[in-house]
Amino acid sequence: MASGGRGVQRVLVKLERSIQEGNYYEAHQMYRTLYFRYNAQKRYTEAADLLYTGALTLLNAGQQQSGVDLAMLFIDTLEKAADSVSEDSIKKVCKLHELVDPDIQERANLVTAAIKWSRKGAREMLSGHPSLHQQLAVTLWHEKNYSQARYHFLNSSDGEGCAAMLIEYHVTLGYPSEVDLFITQAVLQYLCHRNKPTAERCLNCYTKQHPQVEPGPPYYRPLLNFLWLLLLAVEGGKVAVFTILCEQYQPSLQRDPTYNEYLDKIGQLFFGLPPPAKPQSSRLFGK
Known part of the structure; x- marks a missing residue:
């Protein structure tokens, strides 16, 4: 890393000494000093390298607050830089996220900042870069934070x-009667995100790998059959098939009041149906 002058070089030497001596407070302040110098000169690549190294060092040393502070500055620097979002920068952000204590509020702030940065230059990524969400999801899954992992997987x-996470989630915390509910909401939400290929892969893996799901299709459980047929209907694009399918499976769809709301949106996205006539009731297929 270029030093950028004798003054910066002196700070770098002092910084290294502080780290070796375990004087992390002083090290943190010097990281910030160097950051402001690089930032003022718009030397964002050097600033990002410095902040990432510093955040790693402090987080690995158990200095959570100081480490998160540098991690936030790292993301802020990535935001200012002219570089587009890359897999390498996403990997670095997710590594820092992994090292932050799950129980502190700053971790949520880090995720919010990371998602905002990952939208950079891509209008189609309003919810954030899929690769960022995927890596965040894996970390949260390993921490057994299934609900948050699910949110990020659905944006990946x-x-x-x-599917593998949902299987573990259901087997660990769900009831046997909910085996089809866990996958139904996920598939419908993927479709609401216009992500049909991922919806198909998720359903196929879940039904093939879940120990409580019989071979198919067709399936013993009506909701699993509905999802299979729904994906075929989306592929075909015929509104009559979609409408009849939703009407025929209403008894099963009524197990969760959100299903018909998702289907309203799917009808609009894939079949050109209008929004529900009455805003207070978005159930096109409800009774």
């Missing part, structure tokens, strides 16, 4: 990973 393109 990793249908296989989502």
Whole structure:
């Protein structure tokens, strides 16, 4: 890393000494000093390298607050830089996220900042870069934070990973009667995100790998059959098939009041149906 002058070089030497001596407070302040100098000169690449190294060092040393502070500055620097979002920068952000204590509020702030940065230059990524969401999801899954992992998987393109997580989630915390509910909401939400390929992969992996799901299709459980047929209907694009399918499976769809809301949106996205006539009731197929 270029030093950028004798003054910066002196700070770098002092910084290294502080780290070796375990004087992390002083090290943190010097990281910030160097950051402001690089930032003022718009030397964002050097600033990002410095902040990432510093955040790693402090987080690995158990200095959570200081480490998160540098991690936030790292993301802020990535935001300012002219570089587009890359897999390498996503990997670094997710590594820092992994090292932050799950129980502190700053971790949520880090995720919010990371998602905002990952939208950079891509209008189609309003919810954040799929690769960022996928890596965040895996970390949260390993921490057994299934609900948050599910949220990030649904904003990724990793249908296989989502299915494996949902299986573990259901087997660990769900009831046997909910085996079809866990996958139904996920598939419908993927479709609401216009992500049909991932919806298909998620359903296929879930039904093939879940120990409580019989071979298919067709399936013994009506909702699993509905999902299989729904994906075929989306592929075909015929509104009559979609409408009849939703009407025929209403008894099963009524197990969760959100299903018909998702189907309203799917009808609009894939079949050109209008929004519900009455805003207070979005159930096109409800009774």
